[in-house]
Amino acid sequence: xxxxxxxxxxxxxxxxxxxxxxxxxxxxxxxxxxxxxxxxxxxxxxxxxxxxxxxxxxxxxxxxxxxxxxxxxxxxxxxxxxxxxxxxxxxxxxxxxxxxxxxxxxxxxxxxxxxxxxxxxxxxxxxxxxxxxxxxxxxxxxxxxxxxxxxxxxxxxxxxxxxxxxxxxxxxxxxxxxxxxxxxxxxxxxxxxxxxxxxxxxxxxxxxxxxxxxxxxxxxxxxxxxxxxxxxxxxxxxxxxxxxxxxxxxxxxxxxxxxxxxxxxxxxxxxxxxxxxxxxxxxxxxxxxxxxxxxxxxxxxxxxx
Numbered sequence: 181x182x183x184x185x186x187x188x189x190x191x192x193x194x195x196x197x198x199x200x201x202x203x204x205x206x207x208x209x210x211x212x213x214x215x216x217x218x219x220x221x222x223x224x225x226x227x228x229x230x231x232x233x234x235x236x237x238x239x240x241x242x243x244x245x246x247x248x249x250x251x252x253x254x255x256x257x258x259x260x261x262x263x264x265x266x267x268x269x270x271x272x273x274x275x276x277x278x279x280x281x282x283x284x285x286x287x288x289x290x291x292x293x294x295x296x297x298x299x300x301x302x303x304x305x306x307x308x309x310x311x312x313x314x315x316x317x318x319x320x321x322x323x324x325x326x327x328x329x330x331x332x333x334x335x336x337x338x339x340x341x342x343x344x345x346x347x348x349x350x351x352x353x354x355x356x357x358x359x360x361x362x363x364x365x366x367x368x369x370x371x372x373x374x375x376x377x378x379x380x381x382x383x384x385x386x387x388x389x390x391x392x393x394x395x396x397x398x399x400x401x402x403x404x405x406x407x408x409x410x411x412x413x414x415x416x417x418x419x420x421x422x423x424x425x426x427x428x429x430x431x432x433x434x435x436x437x438x439x440x441x442x443x444x445x446x447x448x449x450x451x452x453x454x455x456x457x458x459x460x461x462x463x464x465x466x467x468x469x470x471x472x473x474x475x476x477x478x479x480x481x482x483x484x485x
Contacts, residue, residue, distance in 0.1 A: 192241040193273035193356035203278040204308040211339035232370040269299040281313040285324040293328040302355040305334040374401040384440040396421045412456040
């Protein structure tokens with residue numbers, strides 16, 4: 181006779197999304213969550229901070245770790261972003277290596293794969309952007325990527341088309357160990373409101389200034405205050421490295437910074453569930469990406485484990 185009191189095993193753990201810049205890590209994360217929790221843009225290295233997002237399933241809790249794209253660094257910021265991504269490989273249960281279906285597998289992917297296979301975690305190959313490639317291209321890319329090493333599993337996805345997103349969640353969850361819930365049910369990410377606000381402002385700046393100053397832009401949320409009537413007052417600093425970049429971000433007659441602020445405010449109000457007043461100021465901080473003190477102040481220094 182079956183024992184109705186016996187509970188099924190609960191699985192929980194962490195999966196790191198790694199890969200070269202712009203392979204679709206944040207887009208896949210958002211698709212897994214069913215809503216936007218990480219900013220995205222066509223600009224490489226959009227992701228600067230590690231973000232943990234929680235997917236609660238029946239009998240499992242999957243914590244997805246979005247990491248900066250691994251690349252050849254040109255400054256102190258680039259080195260910290262690489263350190264941040266590589267540090268995660270030693271602290272997760274599954275590493276998902278993302279490969280863009282539309283880009284040839286090259287030396288950059290080989291370099292990333294070398295670090296992936298040095299990890300003790302389960303390794304899952306994920307071919308992304310399947311909607312932008314023909315079935316023949318996807319098949320050829322899958323074979324080329326499998327030559328990078330001996331993966332435990334593989335899957336082809338298209339986050340924008342919601343193709344195999346649930347399959348990805350089920351697949352990586354199957355490699356999780358037995359364990360407790362690491363985060364409460366009502367916690368979707370480990371990002372603070374201030375961090376998310378700064379990222380939403382930076383996303384809009386990247387989208388509208390991406391040809392001119394993308395990698396020189398940094399954003400800090402200086403303050404978030406709540407009024408008695410439930411409104412939020414927010415002040416952010418948009419950092420650039422040169423006066424010419426400041427002029428571009430502000431725009432003629434202040435039109436660009438107004439556009440950035442207006443679009444960011446709509447996303448922030450959805451985040452906070454309240455009306456908000458958003459003040460943006462643009463500051464020139466020469467060579468801030470080479471200044472470790474500035475990188476630390478902005479919370480972009482890699483965490484030590």
